[in-house]
Amino acid sequence: MKRLIKGGRILDPASGRDEILDLLIEDGRIARLEKDMKDRDGGDVFDASGLAVMPGFIDMHCHLREPGYEYKETVATGCAAAVKGGITSLMCMANTDPVNDCASVTTHILERAHEAGLAKVYPVGCLTKGMRGESLSEMGELAASGCIAVSDDGRPVPSGEIMRRAIAYAGIYGLLVIDHAEDLTIAGDGVMHEGYVSTMLGLEGIPASAAFSEVARNIALIKEFGGRIHIAHVSTAMVVGLVRRAKAEGLAVTAETCPHYFTLDHEAVIGYDTNAKVKPPLRTAEDVEAIIEGLADGAIDVIATDHAPHHADEKQVEFDLAAFGISGLETAFALTMGLVHGGRIPILQAVSKWTDAPAAVTGIRGGSLGVGEPADVVIADLDAQWRVNPEEFLSRGRNSPFAGMEVRGQVTATFVDGRLVYTREKGITGK
Amino acid sequence: MIGNNRHLLDLDTTSAEDIRRILDTAEGMKEISTRKIKKVPTLRGKTVVNLFFEPSTRTRTSFEIAAKRLSADAVNFTASASSTAKGETLLDTAKNLDSMAPDVVVIRHRFSGAPEILARNLDCSVVNAGDGCHQHPTQGLLDLFTVRERKGRLDGLKVSIIGDIAHSRVARSDISGFTTMGAEVFVSGPSTMIPTGIERLGVRVADSFEHALEGADVIIMLRIQLERRSGSLIPTLREYARFFGLNRERLRLARPDALVMHPGPINRGVEISSDIADGPESVILDQVENGVAVRMAVLYLLTGGSDETTD
Numbered sequence: 001m002k003r004l005i006k007g008g009r010i011l012d013p014a015s016g017r018d019e020i021l022d023l024l025i026e027d028g029r030i031a032r033l034e035k036d037m038k039d040r041d042g043g044d045v046f047d048a049s050g051l052a053v054m055p056g057f058i059d060m061h062c063h064l065r066e067p068g069y070e071y072k073e074t075v076a077t078g079c080a081a082a083v084k085g086g087i088t089s090l091m092c093m094a095n096t097d098p099v100n101d102c103a104s105v106t107t108h109i110l111e112r113a114h115e116a117g118l119a120k121v122y123p124v125g126c127l128t129k130g131m132r133g134e135s136l137s138e139m140g141e142l143a144a145s146g147c148i149a150v151s152d153d154g155r156p157v158p159s160g161e162i163m164r165r166a167i168a169y170a171g172i173y174g175l176l177v178i179d180h181a182e183d184l185t186i187a188g189d190g191v192m193h194e195g196y197v198s199t200m201l202g203l204e205g206i207p208a209s210a211a212f213s214e215v216a217r218n219i220a221l222i223k224e225f226g227g228r229i230h231i232a233h234v235s236t237a238m239v240v241g242l243v244r245r246a247k248a249e250g251l252a253v254t255a256e257t258c259p260h261y262f263t264l265d266h267e268a269v270i271g272y273d274t275n276a277k278v279k280p281p282l283r284t285a286e287d288v289e290a291i292i293e294g295l296a297d298g299a300i301d302v303i304a305t306d307h308a309p310h311h312a313d314e315k316q317v318e319f320d321l322a323a324f325g326i327s328g329l330e331t332a333f334a335l336t337m338g339l340v341h342g343g344r345i346p347i348l349q350a351v352s353k354w355t356d357a358p359a360a361v362t363g364i365r366g367g368s369l370g371v372g373e374p375a376d377v378v379i380a381d382l383d384a385q386w387r388v389n390p391e392e393f394l395s396r397g398r399n400s401p402f403a404g405m406e407v408r409g410q411v412t413a414t415f416v417d418g419r420l421v422y423t424r425e426k427g428i429t430g431k
Numbered sequence: 432m433i434g435n436n437r438h439l440l441d442l443d444t445t446s447a448e449d450i451r452r453i454l455d456t457a458e459g460m461k462e463i464s465t466r467k468i469k470k471v472p473t474l475r476g477k478t479v480v481n482l483f484f485e486p487s488t489r490t491r492t493s494f495e496i497a498a499k500r501l502s503a504d505a506v507n508f509t510a511s512a513s514s515t516a517k518g519e520t521l522l523d524t525a526k527n528l529d530s531m532a533p534d535v536v537v538i539r540h541r542f543s544g545a546p547e548i549l550a551r552n553l554d555c556s557v558v559n560a561g562d563g564c565h566q567h568p569t570q571g572l573l574d575l576f577t578v579r580e581r582k583g584r585l586d587g588l589k590v591s592i593i594g595d596i597a598h599s600r601v602a603r604s605d606i607s608g609f610t611t612m613g614a615e616v617f618v619s620g621p622s623t624m625i626p627t628g629i630e631r632l633g634v635r636v637a638d639s640f641e642h643a644l645e646g647a648d649v650i651i652m653l654r655i656q657l658e659r660r661s662g663s664l665i666p667t668l669r670e671y672a673r674f675f676g677l678n679r680e681r682l683r684l685a686r687p688d689a690l691v692m693h694p695g696p697i698n699r700g701v702e703i704s705s706d707i708a709d710g711p712e713s714v715i716l717d718q719v720e721n722g723v724a725v726r727m728a729v730l731y732l733l734t735g736g737s738d739e740t741t742d
Contacts, residue, residue, distance in 0.1 A: 196628025200443070202543035202565030202600060205627060272544030316522050318542035320563070 002026050002043030003418060008053035008379065013352035014359075014368035023053055025375040028417040033369065046420075048379050051412060054351050055367050056088025056376030058358040061153070061178075061232060061256060061304035062329070064090075064121070067108055068097025073309040073396045075112035075121065081307070081329040081395035082119040083422040086354075086411040088376035089120040089364050093153040094131065101126035101137045103145035110146050118421050118428070120376075122364060124178065127152045127166050133159060136169055143173035148362060151178035153232060154279075158184060160217055167218075167227040176362060178230045181239070182206075182280065183213035191320055193266040193281040201269065203319060206281050212238040219246045219253060228252030230361060233306050235261045235280040237290030244299035254361045255294075256302040259335035260326055260401065262291045268401050274315045274322035276401040278308070292344050295353060302361055303353040305332045309397020327397030331388055333380065335402070337409030340382075347382070375418035384410040394428070433732050438550045438557040441566040442607035450611060454576050456728035457721070463500055464723060474503035477534040477734050482524075482549075483560070484510040484540045489695060489719070490560050490570075494537050497726035503534070503734075521545060525552045534734050538562070543600075556733040564598045570694055571604030573725040575612060577718050578649055581690055586613035589686075591643040592634075593619050593675065594653030594702055595664065597626040601694045605651055606632050619643035620653075620675060623664040640675055644684040651692045652677050652702045668701050678704040682712065690714050 005023040010033060012018075022037035023030065059082065065073035075092075082090050092109060094100035100109065106123045113121035125142030127150040129135045139150055150170050156179075157163045163179075170177045187210035192198050194205020211234075218229055219242060231243060234257045246253040260278060265285045268276040276282060294300040308325025315322050336354065339345045359367030366376045388405045390398035414422040420429050433439060434449040442450070463471055479498040483491050491507065498505035508528070519527075521540075525548065528536060535556045538546050543563030550557040561567040579585055590609045596602045596618045609616050610633040618629060619637040629636060637643035644650065655671055665671045677691065691703070691712040699705045707713060 194627050196631035199597075199626040199628050200603070200632060202563050202603060207627075272547050313520070316548075317520055318540070318548065319544045320542045 001418065003046060004037060004043055005046045005048050005053055005377065005379070006037070008048030008051050010369060011052050011054045011348060011351050012369040013348045014055070014356040014370060016348065017369070018348055023369065023377070025377070025415070025418040028375050030369055030371055030373045030375050032371065046379070046413070050381070052380045052382050054378045054380065055355040055369050056378050056414065056416065057086045057333070057354040058362065058364050058367050059087045059090040059305050059307070059329070059332070060302060060358045060362055061258070062090045062092050062307040063095065063309065063325070064092040064109070065309060066096060066112060067105065071311050071396070075109060076116040077394060077396050078307070078309070078329070079113060079116045079118035079121065080428050081393060083414040083416065083428070084394050084411065085329040086333050086378035086380060086414055087119055087329060088378070088414060088416050089122065089366055091122045091124050091149060091362065093124050093151060094126045095154040099126050099131045100124070100147070101129055101131065101142070103141050106142060106145040106147055118416065120416065122148045122362070124149045124151050124153070126150065127157060127177065128162060131155055133157050133162060136162070136166055139170055139173050139175055143175055147175065148364070149176035149178050151180060151232070153178060153180040156180050156182045156184060156214055160221070163218060164221045164225060167221060167229060168225060171227050176230055177228070178232050179215070179218050180232050181211050181214035181218065183210045186210040186213055190281070191277060192269050193283045195266055195284055197266045197269055201272065208236040208238055208283060208287070211236050211280055212242065215239050215242050219251065222251050222253060223249070231255040233258050233261065233280055233304070234291065234294070234300055235283050235287065237287045240290045240294035240299050244294065244297070247299065254301045255299065256304045257291050257295065257300050258304060258306045259328060259332050262288055262295065263335050263338060264401060272319045273401060274317070274319055275326065275399050275403070277319060277322050277324055278326050279324040292339065295339070296345055296349070301353070302358045303332070303336055304358070305329055307395070309395050310399050312398060315399050325399065326401060327390070327393060327395050327399045329395055330393050331400060331402050331407065333411055334386070334407035334409045337382060338407065341408050375415055377415040378411055379413040380409060380411045382409050384408065386410055432735070433729070437733070439568050439729055439733065440546050440550060440557065440559045442568045442571045442604045442611065443566070445568070445607070445611070447611050450572070450575065450608060453572055453725065453728050453732060454579060456732060457576050457724040460727035460731070461721065461724035463727070470500055470502060472502045473731060474498070474501035474734055477503040478532070479503045479505045479535045479537060479730060480528060480533045481505060481507045482528070482536050482538045483508070484538070484545070485561070487539050487561070490539065493719070493722045494560060494726050497723050497730055500723070501727055501730060503730065521548055522552060525549045529553045529555065535730055558729060558733065561600050563600065565600050566604045566607070567600040568604050569722065569726050569729060570601050571608040572729070573718055573722040574605055574651065574692060575608050576721045576725050577692065577714050578690060580721070581714060582648065585609065588614045588648040589617065589646055590614045590649040590651065591617040591619060591637065591647045592651045592653065593640065593643060593677070594655055595624040596620055596629060597624050599653050602653060606634050610634065617643045621665055621671070641681065641684055644681055647685040647689050649690050649692065650677065650685055654694065654696065655698060655702045672701045676700070676702055676704060677707055679706060682707060692718060695719065
């Protein structure tokens with residue numbers, strides 16, 4: 001089975017390519033990239049003229065909610081939202097019900113993903129048994145059944161000793177440890193960033209030090225005992241600084257941020273918008289600036305969504321009672337393009353944060369248009385203007401603080417292993 | 432309507448002009464309470480629902496009296512006796528209430544921002560009677576009214592607010608109201624009770640309690656609650672009283688004609704000594720009296736009245 005993607009602007013950070021080329025897909029893999037290729041073998045031709053052609057995005061931080069919270073999202077609806085957002089591979093966090101701390105849950109998720117047949121799903125297992133922070137999870141079994149990382153995302157690991165042992169133990173099975181960094185003894189019952197906005201609104205704050213304290217601890221552990229760690233959803237200037245210094249020292253530390261942390265600050269909460277309630281919280285304008293600088297200078301390797309879909313009922317309540325999280329799969333690309341259009345980050349670097357960079361951090365195959373790679377390809381109109389309307393989301397989670405925002409950059413088609421799974425015109429086009 | 436607002440949710444977004452209109456209207460209202468028959472037919476046929484999710488006797492009673500003096504039908508809906516105990520969401524409670532076509536819903540809630548939810552979902556006017564640590568606009572207004580009545584002006588006064596600023600909705604409404612009206616506002620208290628970034632709200636954090644009192648025209652003492660955060664803000668009430676309580680000696684630092692205010696209920700001997708609370712500087716009971724007039728004015732303006740009181 002052949003397919004020719006003709007006339008598109010190839011953006012492939014792995015090879016540094018930014019040029020108009022035709023791309024030939026054969027048997028689900030990238031076969032060739034050439035100028036003016038002839039479609040002599042009669043394969044399917046996809047006209048990409050005027051559009052960007054990029055490796056499928058890898059989102060290393062999602063919540064798919066299945067099993068247990070299917071009313072918020074299922075693996076199938078999450079994967080549909082993903083491919084609409086250009087994401088062809090994603091990692092789903094373990095805070096389901098039951099939590100993903102054993103082979104049966106991992107297998108269940110993988111089976112659901114296989115049935116959906118859209119994005120490729122890589123489960124993240126629990127770091128501790130039952131996500132209780134007390135004893136190590138069965139990481140060998142989790143790795144053997146398909147997990148590629150471990151994390152107690154959503155619940156930081158309070159015990160430094162458990163964290164130390166987990167980093168060492170995960171290494172045996174090649175599992176990446178993803179750190180949801182938050183010192184709960186500092187964060188307390190906070191519901192938003194602690195600053196003048198929390199003061200004005202009379203809401204309990206989460207100090208920026210809460211993130212710093214935990215990241216500093218974990219970097220110290222790596223420095224003394226070795227191993228590697230990935231810092232999830234960096235939201236503060238202080239943590240960007242910590243990670244930058246750790247990298248300069250040659251420590252095996254990588255980091256991600258999310259589109260909301262470089263697009264919004266804590267003022268988004270004014271009016272008690274529960275859709276802007278997220279953990280870690282939206283920080284200050286200075287933090288936003290530091291995050292963008294961190295993306296530009298490489299302190300932050302990866303952009304991930306931290307897609308956290310919730311039911312409307314969990315958001316249409318008093319701010320203190322609302323669930324934390326943003327449904328992010330379908331806005332991530334446009335918000336990333338916001339940095340490019342704003343002149344903050346060159347296009348290839350922005351694409352890299354979604355492709356070869358997360359591939360390098362996670363070991364997921366893909367993230368490149370190199371010959372022989374899986375034909376996970378995203379076609380996008382980099383300039384298309386559109387207005388975010390959560391009612392049109394394929395995700396069950398409509399919780400977006402970006403509702404109504406004018407954005408620029410839109411995915412027009414997504415291929416997974418050479419199969420066209422989504423187009424802007426037809427929606428989900430197949431399994 | 433108060434200006435362009437159908438609701439009164441905070442004093443943050445209330446303009447000086449609107450505040451002045453409320454205070455002027457309240458002056459006329461105050462007179463009604465001095466009549467032999469303390470009732471006018473102005474709001475006859477209007478329904479005011481007092482939706483109190485937190486226990487409050489004084490504020491609720493004040494709103495109830497205000498509504499009744501204007502001949503509105505006042506209905507009290509308290510959380511303990513309501514369906515919220517059965518797990519109904521605030522939004523559903525709001526929608527149910529809306530179906531009964533009230534004209535004004537007065538809400539007291541323990542969570543900041545709860546009145547916003549009602550305002551977004553109800554067809555009627557919403558008055559915030561205190562939400563979490565956010566705002567208590569009618570308390571702010573009655574404080575402004577009391578000071579204006581005594582001092583004849585608000586502009587240029589030194590107003591010092593003392594106590595747990597971080598957890599006080601009264602402090603936030605006073606800060607918004609007094610700064611909007613041109614007063615110079617200082618806050619003071621143990622530094623554990625001064626919230627992050629409070630300067631951005633237009634106030635100055637005094638270097639010390641004494642500094643806050645020096646030359647003050649108005650001193651607003653806040654009620655202290657030890658139960659909050661069990662000991663992480665202040666060690667004991669005894670220590671608080673010693674270092675942050677207002678007594679005769681400290682009051683000498685203020686202007687001789689300074690007013691001492693307190694939103695109540697007071698903790699005698701803790702944030703305020705009894706001789707001050709009962710002394711000539713204290714206008715605490717005036718505040719309570721003025722509360723009724725200010726709430727009458729707010730109800731009247733929101734339900735479509737113009738500036739002048741009518742009989």
